[in-house]
Amino acid sequence: MKTFIRKIELQTMRAYVTVKTRAHEITGKTKEAFLNKEGQGTLDVAVTVLISIVLGALILGGLYLIVSGTVLPTITQKIKDMFNYQG
CATH class of the missing domain: 1.20.5 (Single alpha-helices involved in coiled-coils or other helix-helix interfaces)
Structure with a gap:
């Protein structure tokens, strides 16, 4: 019975570590996405194209x-x- 409880504790700890690790990865990716400024000029290009079409x-x-x-x-x-x- 002690080994059964120990196995469940180990599985729970592994699951906790896995969830925590994935949460940190997702948090890191989210921060990168918010700090990324590569698509910043896209709106400027869209407005320029729209003005060109109207003119x-x-x-x-x-x-x-x-x-x-x-x-x-x-x-x-x-x-x-x-x-x-x-x-």
């Missing part, structure tokens, strides 16, 4: 308005004048 859309929209309002009617009129030549 590009505005520029394309402006060019479309210029082309559809000024250039296309002029081209259409010139094409009609070419085919209605009375020469």
